[in-house]
Amino acid sequence: MANTGGGAQALTILSPIKNGYLGETTFADETFKRCMNIRIHEESPLAKIPDTYLARLYVLNDVLYESKPANDTILNLNDLFSLFKGKYRLRGLPKTDKLKSRYLVFSSNFHGESDEDLDRYLKNLYLHWDYTDYYGKRHDIHHIWRHCVAYDKVKSADDFVSYMRKCALDTSLFFNGSNGDSLKEQLKALYLKQELSRFAINHQGKSAGEIQTAWHAFIDRVRPTDLEAPSWKPGQSTVRTS
Amino acid sequence: MTSSVMERQAKVAGKTLNLSDIQGNVVRAYGHIGYFHARYLFFRINDPGNARAFLTRVAERVTNSAYADSKRNTRQTTSKASTNVAFTFAGLQAIELPAGSLMGFPQEFAAGMKKRMSILGDEGSSAPEHWDNIWQKEVHLWVSINGLSNADVEERYQWILRQNKDSGDGVELLSGHRGAAGEEDLMFQTGAILRDENGNPSGKEHFGYRDGISDPVFEGQPNAPDTVLGRGKLLAGDKWAPLAPGEFLLGHLDEAQEYPKAPMPRSLAQNGTFMVYRKLHQNVATFRRYLDDSAAQFEGSKEMLAAKFCGRWRDNGAPIVDAPDDAGKKCWDARFEAADAAEKRRMLTDFHYNDDIDGARCPMSGHLRRMNPRGSLEFGQKGAFNTPSALADRRRILRRGLPYGQSGPDTNDADDHGIIFMALNASIERQFEFVQQQWVNYGNDFKEGNDKEILLGNHTGEGKAVLQVEPGSGKPPHFLTKLPRFVECRGGDYFFVPGITALKMIAAGIVDPT
Numbered sequence: 061m062a063n064t065g066g067g068a069q070a071l072t073i074l075s076p077i078k079n080g081y082l083g084e085t086t087f088a089d090e091t092f093k094r095c096m097n098i099r100i101h102e103e104s105p106l107a108k109i110p111d112t113y114l115a116r117l118y119v120l121n122d123v124l125y126e127s128k129p130a131n132d133t134i135l136n137l138n139d140l141f142s143l144f145k146g147k148y149r150l151r152g153l154p155k156t157d158k159l160k161s162r163y164l165v166f167s168s169n170f171h172g173e174s175d176e177d178l179d180r181y182l183k184n185l186y187l188h189w190d191y192t193d194y195y196g197k198r199h200d201i202h203h204i205w206r207h208c209v210a211y212d213k214v215k216s217a218d219d220f221v222s223y224m225r226k227c228a229l230d231t232s233l234f235f236n237g238s239n240g241d242s243l244k245e246q247l248k249a250l251y252l253k254q255e256l257s258r259f260a261i262n263h264q265g266k267s268a269g270e271i272q273t274a275w276h277a278f279i280d281r282v283r284p285t286d287l288e289a290p291s292w293k294p295g296q297s298t299v300r301t302s
Numbered sequence: 303m304t305s306s307v308m309e310r311q312a313k314v315a316g317k318t319l320n321l322s323d324i325q326g327n328v329v330r331a332y333g334h335i336g337y338f339h340a341r342y343l344f345f346r347i348n349d350p351g352n353a354r355a356f357l358t359r360v361a362e363r364v365t366n367s368a369y370a371d372s373k374r375n376t377r378q379t380t381s382k383a384s385t386n387v388a389f390t391f392a393g394l395q396a397i398e399l400p401a402g403s404l405m406g407f408p409q410e411f412a413a414g415m416k417k418r419m420s421i422l423g424d425e426g427s428s429a430p431e432h433w434d435n436i437w438q439k440e441v442h443l444w445v446s447i448n449g450l451s452n453a454d455v456e457e458r459y460q461w462i463l464r465q466n467k468d469s470g471d472g473v474e475l476l477s478g479h480r481g482a483a484g485e486e487d488l489m490f491q492t493g494a495i496l497r498d499e500n501g502n503p504s505g506k507e508h509f510g511y512r513d514g515i516s517d518p519v520f521e522g523q524p525n526a527p528d529t530v531l532g533r534g535k536l537l538a539g540d541k542w543a544p545l546a547p548g549e550f551l552l553g554h555l556d557e558a559q560e561y562p563k564a565p566m567p568r569s570l571a572q573n574g575t576f577m578v579y580r581k582l583h584q585n586v587a588t589f590r591r592y593l594d595d596s597a598a599q600f601e602g603s604k605e606m607l608a609a610k611f612c613g614r615w616r617d618n619g620a621p622i623v624d625a626p627d628d629a630g631k632k633c634w635d636a637r638f639e640a641a642d643a644a645e646k647r648r649m650l651t652d653f654h655y656n657d658d659i660d661g662a663r664c665p666m667s668g669h670l671r672r673m674n675p676r677g678s679l680e681f682g683q684k685g686a687f688n689t690p691s692a693l694a695d696r697r698r699i700l701r702r703g704l705p706y707g708q709s710g711p712d713t714n715d716a717d718d719h720g721i722i723f724m725a726l727n728a729s730i731e732r733q734f735e736f737v738q739q740q741w742v743n744y745g746n747d748f749k750e751g752n753d754k755e756i757l758l759g760n761h762t763g764e765g766k767a768v769l770q771v772e773p774g775s776g777k778p779p780h781f782l783t784k785l786p787r788f789v790e791c792r793g794g795d796y797f798f799v800p801g802i803t804a805l806k807m808i809a810a811g812i813v814d815p816t
Contacts, residue, residue, distance in 0.1 A: 081322065084366060084368055085322055086320055088320075089323055089802070092569075092803055093803070096806070096807065096810060096812060121553075121569075121572065125559070125561075156555065
């Protein structure tokens with residue numbers, strides 16, 4: 061599959077949103093608003109989904125019109141016509157495409173290459189998605205996908221997995237910022253990198269003896285082989301000073 | 303997703319506008335739903351965090367354009383008042399919009415109206431030093447309230463002030479509006495429809511013309527098919543088609559098949575527009591005197607001369623190209639009287655200047671012809687452009703606003719009365735500013751040299767305008783001489799009117815241009 065590689069999988073899901081209104085707001089605008097009220101970083105529900113490197117949600121309103129593709133032939137036919145009349149050149153422009161609906165886009169890079177990994181990942185998405193929004197209200201996953209076409213048939217984790225797989229693209233939209241190691245390994249590595257930099261700065265100019273003593277204490281504290289703790293938290297995006 | 307499911311989607315997105323994401327008064331003027339009273343408030347942002355909290359509350363009640371679709375019952379058709387919000391560039395800075403987004407705004411918007419005074423012809427009595435006090439301050443935020451009655455407007459006004467208080471006074475209501483009783487420091491600008499002697503809404507402005515008859519019609523407006531005649535763009539064979547929505551709404555294709563220049567991210571610009579707010583003072587006494595004096599030497603009635611100034615007759619808005627003189631007006635009135643509502647609408651808007659190439663009916667410097675030349679810039683050379691109105695299609699503006707003040711029989715120029723004029727367009731520079739600079743205060747595109755547009759031109763008491771006659775008719779043209787300034791600018795600025803979603807993003811502080 062074109063969307064896996066190096067231990068990772070790039071998942072892109074486009075769920076069409078129903079055309080219509082919830083009160084005075086279109087379903088798509090309502091979905092956007094719900095996405096807008098999801099907390100981010102460590103407090104994001106996406107941080108609770110095991111093995112997520114990066115994930116985002118957004119509403120795709122339409123495709124963009126790109127006008128006439130550039131080409132490197134000396135002259136194309138429409139340009140030749142425009143010697144006589146501008147309207148022939150205008151007629152040569154491609155027709156504008158429009159999407160039939162607006163889409164909720166879920167895009168994620170996660171650890172795991174196989175189909176089983178994808179199923180497990182989507183199941184976890186369904187089971188672990190639970191969050192409190194900026195207004196203190198608690199929501200499950202249905203709150204976000206509720207207004208998508210045919211989503212009303214999703215009643216269980218298995219329904220959810222097959223719905224998402226139907227909406228998934230077979231294309232690789234990889235986030236260029238992580239390798240194929242497991243999430244825990246990557247978070248630990250980020251933590252160690254940060255702590256080691258700090259250690260080096262704090263002990264600059266000290267004697268070899270002092271540094272050695274401090275180093276043992278440092279290793280005991282940061283436990284390099286323990287992937288559970290201490291480490292960065294899933295969703296963490298900035299260096300902690302403590 | 304299977305194609306059958308896709309096909310079950312009721313409508314094709316893109317064919318219609320997302321009306322509930324566009325602020326009210328944009329797609330359809332509020333006058334259509336009986337909002338005859340308005341208040342315009344201007345705020346300064348003092349605390350960006352609390353200002354965003356205030357905007358978050360206000361955004362929940364900001365009025366959208368859903369009422370423009372008469373087939374849908376919306377909250378708006380049952381609400382007694384509306385609320386809308388817009389920002390100056392300084393306001394977007396004060397609310398802490400990211401630099402990456404600020405950089406994407408057009409230069410004229412960033413500069414603001416005062417700095418564009420020489421382009422706009424805001425000189426002499428229109429110069430910024432004569433503007434209302436409020437425009438001597440830095441304005442950040444515009445909040446407008448339109449309503450069925452003054453009491454409804456007052457109620458919403460109090461609600462808005464409460465929201466600010468409850469969110470920590472992040473914004474400050476600025477004083478400094480002139481008023482009818484000579485006040486200099488009122489807290490808001492009022493606007494209200496003028497009424498006739500029986501107290502019924504007249505739809506007129508202070509010079510006595512029926513106003514707001516013919517606004518541009520663009521794709522996606524629910525009533526476009528019924529209203530496009532004379533209001534869209536003119537195609538070959540005298541056909542009319544709606545203009546591209548991108549002439550008025552950001553994030554949509556315009557007449558050049560391009561997206562209007564707009565800030566990033568796209569969601570910040572989507573369904574937004576730019577507004578020009580101008581307080582236009584009318585020298586009513588000067589106008590009446592000038593009309594009386596000129597009529598004495600004019601071959602025709604005083605009302606016919608007034609119609610020549612504008613391009614429409616004052617009493618009912620009859621276009622002068624179809625009712626060219628007093629006798630023609632009588633015939634037109636008889637037909638108008640007998641017509642049904644749809645035909646009446648058509649008679650008022652469905653005209654062009656193809657049979658009036660020399661300006662013998664509607665003068666080249668008449669208000670209507672200068673504001674929207676329709677196909678007349680071809681000067682009778684069929685096929686000069688891709689479509690007859692191609693040059694005018696990029697210069698159209700949506701006109702909004704209401705008169706302010708009163709002007710009785712004994713009124714003088716010093717009274718505070720005029721029009722709160724609001725123009726909506728995708729590009730202030732290409733649309734509003736161009737019309738103001740090239741078509742109002744200059745006449746070359748109309749083969750009129752330096753002659754300015756009669757009603758709005760920044761006249762100095764020296765200029766002239768020509769009322770043309772049929773070539774070969776043996777009649778001499780009539781010259782209007784020593785034109786005084788009928789209309790003066792008393793303040794205003796350029797505003798960004800975001801879409802509803804964008805407004806909520808600004809209020810939440812989550813606009814991300816990366």
